[in-house]
Amino acid sequence: MTKSEFEPKIVGFLCNWCSYAGADLAGVSRIQYPPTLRIVRVMCSGRVDPVFILEAFRSGADGVLVAGCHPGDCHYLSGNYKLQRRVSMLKKVLEQFGLEPERLRLEWVSASEGDRFATVIKDMTEKVKKLGPSPLNNGG
Amino acid sequence: MTVVSSAFKNKRRLPPCRAACPAEVNVQGYMALLQQGKFKESVELIRKSMPFPAICGRVCFSPCQDACSRKNIDQPVGIRYLKRLAADIEREQGRIKPDAVPKTHNEKVAIIGAGPAGLSTAYELAKLGYPVTVFERMPEPGGMMRYGIPDYRLQKYVVANEIAYIQDLGVEIKTGVEFGKDIEIDTLRNEGYKAIFIANGTQLSTKLGVPGEDLEGVFPAVEFLRDVSLGKTVDVGEKVAVIGGGNSAIDAACTSLRFGAKEVTVLYRRSRNEMPALPHEVEAAEKEGVKICFLVAPKQIIGEEGRVKLIECLRMKLGEPDASGRRRPVPIQRTEHTYGVDTVIPAIGQMPETSCLPSILLDERARAISVDQLTLETKIPGIFAGGDVVTRPASVIEAVGAGKRAAVSIDRYLNGANLRTGREEEIEETTWVKDWEKITRKSERYTAPHIDIGRQKVSFEKADELLTKIKAVATFEARRCLECGLCTECLGGEELCEADKAVVDETLCIGCNVCAIVCPFEAVKKNETGVAQVNEDLCKGCGTCSASCPERAIGMQRFTDSLILTNVAATLGEPT
Numbered sequence: 102m103t104k105s106e107f108e109p110k111i112v113g114f115l116c117n118w119c120s121y122a123g124a125d126l127a128g129v130s131r132i133q134y135p136p137t138l139r140i141v142r143v144m145c146s147g148r149v150d151p152v153f154i155l156e157a158f159r160s161g162a163d164g165v166l167v168a169g170c171h172p173g174d175c176h177y178l179s180g181n182y183k184l185q186r187r188v189s190m191l192k193k194v195l196e197q198f199g200l201e202p203e204r205l206r207l208e209w210v211s212a213s214e215g216d217r218f219a220t221v222i223k224d225m226t227e228k229v230k231k232l233g234p235s236p237l238n239n240g241g
Numbered sequence: 242m243t244v245v246s247s248a249f250k251n252k253r254r255l256p257p258c259r260a261a262c263p264a265e266v267n268v269q270g271y272m273a274l275l276q277q278g279k280f281k282e283s284v285e286l287i288r289k290s291m292p293f294p295a296i297c298g299r300v301c302f303s304p305c306q307d308a309c310s311r312k313n314i315d316q317p318v319g320i321r322y323l324k325r326l327a328a329d330i331e332r333e334q335g336r337i338k339p340d341a342v343p344k345t346h347n348e349k350v351a352i353i354g355a356g357p358a359g360l361s362t363a364y365e366l367a368k369l370g371y372p373v374t375v376f377e378r379m380p381e382p383g384g385m386m387r388y389g390i391p392d393y394r395l396q397k398y399v400v401a402n403e404i405a406y407i408q409d410l411g412v413e414i415k416t417g418v419e420f421g422k423d424i425e426i427d428t429l430r431n432e433g434y435k436a437i438f439i440a441n442g443t444q445l446s447t448k449l450g451v452p453g454e455d456l457e458g459v460f461p462a463v464e465f466l467r468d469v470s471l472g473k474t475v476d477v478g479e480k481v482a483v484i485g486g487g488n489s490a491i492d493a494a495c496t497s498l499r500f501g502a503k504e505v506t507v508l509y510r511r512s513r514n515e516m517p518a519l520p521h522e523v524e525a526a527e528k529e530g531v532k533i534c535f536l537v538a539p540k541q542i543i544g545e546e547g548r549v550k551l552i553e554c555l556r557m558k559l560g561e562p563d564a565s566g567r568r569r570p571v572p573i574q575r576t577e578h579t580y581g582v583d584t585v586i587p588a589i590g591q592m593p594e595t596s597c598l599p600s601i602l603l604d605e606r607a608r609a610i611s612v613d614q615l616t617l618e619t620k621i622p623g624i625f626a627g628g629d630v631v632t633r634p635a636s637v638i639e640a641v642g643a644g645k646r647a648a649v650s651i652d653r654y655l656n657g658a659n660l661r662t663g664r665e666e667e668i669e670e671t672t673w674v675k676d677w678e679k680i681t682r683k684s685e686r687y688t689a690p691h692i693d694i695g696r697q698k699v700s701f702e703k704a705d706e707l708l709t710k711i712k713a714v715a716t717f718e719a720r721r722c723l724e725c726g727l728c729t730e731c732l733g734g735e736e737l738c739e740a741d742k743a744v745v746d747e748t749l750c751i752g753c754n755v756c757a758i759v760c761p762f763e764a765v766k767k768n769e770t771g772v773a774q775v776n777e778d779l780c781k782g783c784g785t786c787s788a789s790c791p792e793r794a795i796g797m798q799r800f801t802d803s804l805i806l807t808n809v810a811a812t813l814g815e816p817t
Contacts, residue, residue, distance in 0.1 A: 110813055122277075139812030144741050144800055147759075148784030152802070157809045177783035178761035187788070213713075 109163035109229040111222075113138045114153065116146040118176040119211045120168035126215030134219035135226040138166070145169070147180025151191050154205060158195075161238050164204045164229040166221070171209040181209070201232050254671040254778065256726030258320065261308035263642030264361075266290040266297075268305050268320055269726045275323055275719035278712060284331040287324065291641045292364040292407050293357065293386075295332060295399045298325025300390055301638050302519055310725045313677045316686040318721045326715050330708075332402055341411035345370035348435040348655045352376065353420045356384020357637045358440035358628025360404065361644030362651070363412045369652055372411075374434075376418040380471075384442055385629075386637060388467045389489070391496045394522075397470075421597025426624065436651045439598070439610065439619075440628040440644070443591035449484065453542030454587070458549030462493040462588030469496055478583025479503045482552050484539055485588035486516040487634075491523060493586045494531045505531045506580065510538040510557050510570040538570065540577060542585055551579045593630040602626065609633060616650045616660040617643060625650055671778070672725035687718050724781075741782030741799040743775045749794035756786035756795055765795075 115121040121142050127134065139162075143149055146169025157165050167188060169181040185207060192202035206225055210218045258268035267290060271283035287294040301321055309317030350366055352359045355377035363373045381387050383400045408414060418424055420441060429437055446461030448454060460468075460475065466489065468475050481497040483490050486509035494505045507526075509516060512535045516523060527533065536557040543551040556576035559568035595607055602619050604611035610626040612619050617627045627643035629635055653660050743765065752771040757763075764779035765786050773786075773795065787795045787802070796802060 112809055112812060141805060141808045141812060143784065143805065145783035145785060148788050148797070148800065148805075150788040150802065153805055153809060156806050157813070160810050160813045162809075162813055175761075177781060177785065179759075180761070180783050180785045183759055183785055183789065 107230060107234060109137050109226060109234070110139065110161060111137045111164040111166055111225060111229060112157040112162040113140050113166040113168060113222075114143055114146070114149045115140055115210075116148075116169040116176075116180070117142055117144045119170035119174065120146075120208075120218070122212035123168075123210040123214050123218040126212065127218045128215075130215045132215055132219040134222040137226045137229075138222050145175065145177045145180035146184040147175075147177060149184055149187070151187055151194075154191060155194075158200060158204070158235065158237055161235070163232075163235045163238060164206065164225060166206050166208060166225055168208045168210045168218075168221070171211055174211065199236055203228060203232065204235065254669045254726075256724075257308040257310055257670045257672065258305035259726065260668050260670045261304040262290075263304075263639045264291040264645060265642075266305070269722060269724055271327070272318065272320075272323070272719045272722035273724070275327060276716060276722075278716050280327045280330045280712070280715075281334075281337075283327045287328075288406075291638075291645070292361055293403050293637065293641065294324055295328035296357075296386055296395060296403055297638055297641075298322070298328050299395050299399070300386075300636075302636050304638075310672050310723050311721060319686055319718050323715055323719055326711065330712075332399070336402065336406065339406065339409050341409065342367055342370055344372050344411070346372070346655065348372075349374065349433050350436045350438065350651060350655075351424075351429045351434040352438045352440065353424075354378075354384060354439070354441040354628070354630075355382030355404075355414055355416070356440060356442050356628060356640060357386060358442075358640035358644040358647075359384070359438065360407055360412075361641040362438050362440070362627070362648045363414075364407045364410065365645055365648030366651060367407070367410045367412045369648070371652075371655070373413065375412060375414045376420060376424060377414060377416045378419045378441075380416055382414045382416060388470045389463065389492075391466060391469065391492050391499075393495065393499070394492065419597075426599065426621075435623065436654055437624045438647050438651060439602075439624065439626040439630065440640070440647075441594065441597075441630050443593045443629040443634050445592045445594055446587060447590035447592055449539060449587045449589060451539050451541050453544055453549075456542055456544040456549045457547050458544075458583060459542060459585045459587065462489040462586050463591055465493055465586055466496065469500075475500060477502050480580075480582045481505045481584045481586060482539075482580060482582045483507045483586045483588055485509065485590070486511065486518055487588060487590075488518045488522060489591075489634075490586075490588035491518045491526045491531070493588050495526050495529055497584070497586070498529055498531065502584070507531060507533045508537045508539065508552075508554060509533065509535055511567060512536060512559065515559075515567040536570065538572065539585075543579070549582060549585055552582050552585055553577055553579045591629070591634045613660075615646075615664055617647045618650060618654070618660060623654060625654075672723070686721070687714055741784060741797050742777060743780050743782070743784070743786055743795050744798055745773045745775055746794045746796065747772045749792045751792050751794070753791060755789050755791065759785050759789045761785065 115124055146167060149167050154165050169184055172181060175181045188207045192205055195202050195205055208221050256269050259265055266287055271286045274283035284294050298321055303321040305320045306317045311317045350371050350373045352363050352375045355375045359375055363375050366373050382404050386400050446463045477497045477500050481502045483494045490507055494507050497505050537554045538557055540553045540555050542549055555572045557570040558573055560571040561569055563569040593609055595603055602610050610631050612626050612631050617625045619626050625647045627647045628640040650660050750772045752767055754767055756765040756773050762779045762781055764776045765773050768774040784797050787797050
C-alpha cells in the first residue's frame with residue numbers, strides 16, 4: 102500500500118448534544134468533508150473511557166477523534182473537562198506504545214458549528230495521511 | 242427505549258415550571274424537543290397535557306416562567322413565546338388532522354359551556370373514549386377565549402383551529418343551546434347523559450354600585466368585548482373611562498382605542514403594584530396611548546338627557562392589607578373631581594349567571610357553584626362543575642387545570658371507582674442545581690426586535706429565510722433551559738427518550754469514591770456498606786462515572802461498554 106492511495110480510518114467519538122448535532126448540521130448543510138470518519142455516538146464526551154480509544158486503535162483505526170461541547174457548555178456541566186484530562190494522559194500512553202500522539206485528537210464542536218466540524222475532519226484526515234497507516238494496523 | 246419505571250411516576254417530583262402550571266404542561270419536555278428543532282413533536286407533547294398550545298402561547302399568564310430556575314442566573318426561559326412559536330409553525334405548515342378516538346365507552350357525558358374548562362374536559366374524556374357533547378349558548382364555541390379576549394391578543398382563527406382539533410377527536414359541540422332554557426339537568430338525564438359537567442363561566446359584569454350606572458353610554462366590559470367579538474359596531478365616542486385594573490379593563494381600553502376613541506383613561510383604585518392585569522399588557526396599553534390613573538374610584542356617573550356626560554371620582558389611599566393580601570383602598574374625603582366622558586366601561590369583575598342553576602348547587606351566598614375542591618363534584622352525584630363558575634374569573638390555564646381534574650373524576654364516577662383515592666398527592670419541586678454561582682454559561686434571554694410586519698410586503702423567499710432564522714433563535718432560546726427536572730421528565734418518558742442510567746456492579750466496587758467526585762449531579766454516593774450507589778432521580782446518564790471507574794464497576798444501561806466497543810469494531814470492520 103503506497104502512501105498516495107492511503108485513506109485513513111478515523112473513529113470519532115461524538116457527544117450527543119453538541120458534536121453529534123454539529124456533524125448532523127454539516128450533513129444537512131451539505132458541507133463536503135472526507136469520508137474518513139466513522140462516528141460512534143456517546144451521550145457525553147465524559148463517557149469516553151480510555152479503553153474505548155485504545156480499543157479503537159487496536160481494532161485498526163489510524164486516528165481517533167473525540168469531540169465534545171465547548172468548555173462551559175457541557176450538557177452535563179463538566180464531562181468535557183474530565184475528557185480533557187484523560188486525553189492528555191492518554192497521549193503519553195500512546196507514545197509509550199509507539200503511536201504518534203497526533204493520532205488522537207480532542208476538539209470542541211458545538212451543535213451550530215457544522216462548517217467547523219467539516220474543517221476539523223479535513224485537517225485531521227490530512228495530518229493522519231501524512232503520518233501514514235497506524236503501526237498497529239500493518240501487523241505491528 | 243424508555244427508562245421510566247412505575248416507581249418514578251408515583252414520586253411526583255416535578256421541575257418548578259411544571260409544578261407551577263395548573264395543567265402540568267411538560268415544559269422541560271418540549272424545551273428538549275425544541276432544542277432539536279422538533280416543533281411539531283413539541284406541540285404534540287403539549288397536547289398530551291392540554292389542547293390549547295397556541296392560545297396559551299398568546300394569553301397565558303405563564304406561571305411556568307415565573308417559577309423558572311433560570312431566574313436565579315439571568316432571566317427565565319421565554320417559555321410562552323416558544324410555545325406560541327411552536328404552535329404557530331405547526332398550524333401554518335398544516336396541522337395533521339388527528340384520527341377520531343374510537344368510542345370505547347357507552348356512557349354519554351354532557352358538558353355545559355364550550356369555554357376552556359368545558360372544552361378541556363371534553364378533550365380529556367374524548368381521549369378516554371367517551372361520547373361527549375358540549376352545549377354552548379353562543380353561536381361559536383370558545384367561551385371567553387372567543388368572546389372575552391379581543392382579536393389583537395388572540396385571533397379568532399387560532400381559537401377556531403384549536404377547537405377544530407378537539408372536534409376532530411370526536412367531540413360533538415352544539416352551539417346556540419342555552420342551559421336553563423333549551424336544556425336542563427333533568428332533560429339531559431332523560432336523554433341518557435350519565436354525567437354532566439357545568440362550566441358556564443362568569444357571564445355577568447359586577448355592578449359598580451354607584452348612581453348613574455343605568456345611563457346610556459355605560460357598557461360593562463364583558464358585554465362590550467362580547468359585542469365587539471360578535472362583530473357589532475359599538476360607538477364609544479371620543480373620551481372613554483375604563484374602571485378597573487384587570488385584564489378585561491386593559492382589553493376594553495385598547496379595544497376602545499381601536500374603535501376610534503381619542504382619549505382612553507383607565508381608573509384604578511389601587512396602585513400599579515396591585516394591578517391584576519399582566520404587566521406586559523399594561524405596558525403595551527400605555528405605549529398605545531392608554532392613560533392609567535391610579536388611586537381613583539368612581540363616586541357617581543352624571544348624565545345629561547339620559548346619556549353619560551361626566552364621571553365623578555374620589556381619590557384613594559392604601560390602607561391595611563385585605564383578605565386577598567393586597568392593600569385595601571380607602572377613600573380620601575372631599576377629593577371629588579370630575580372627568581368629561583362619552584363612555585364608561587366598568588370592568589371590576591364578573592359573576593356567574595346563577596339564575597339558570599338549581600339552588601342546591603350554589604354556595605351559601607348563591608354567587609358561585611360550590612364543589613369539592615379535589616374532585617369538583619357538586620352536591621348532586623354525577624354533576625360536576627369547574628372553571629370560572631366555581632373559582633370566579635381566573636385564567637385559561639386554570640380553567641384547563643380544572644377541566645383535567647373534572648375529567649378524571651367523571652371517568653372514575655362512570656366506572657364506579659372512588660373519586661378521591663390517590664389524588665391528594667404531594668408535588669415536590671426538583672432541581673439538580675445546588676449552587677447557582679457554579680453555572681457559568683450565562684446567556685441573556687432573546688428579546689425580539691419590534692417589527693411592524695403588518696405593513697411590510699415580504700416575498701416567500703424572504704419569509705422562508707426569516708422563518709429559518711426564527712427557528713434557529715428559538716432552538717437557542719430553548720437551550721437556555723437548565724433541565725432542572727428528572728431525566729425522565731425530559732421527554733415525558735416517551736419512546737423518543739434517549740436517556741441513559743448508570744448501574745453499579747457491587748461485587749466489583751472497591752469504594753474508592755472516584756465516581757462520587759466526578760459526578761456533576763451528585764447522583765452517585767457511597768452507601769453505608771461502602772459501595773457506590775446511584776440515585777436514579779438525579780442521574781442524567783452522562784456516563785462520566787462509568788468512564789472514570791478504575792474497577793469498571795459502573796456500567797451504563799443503554800450505552801454499555803460492549804455496545805460502544807461493538808460500534809467501534811463495526812465502523813472499522815475486521816482489522817486488516
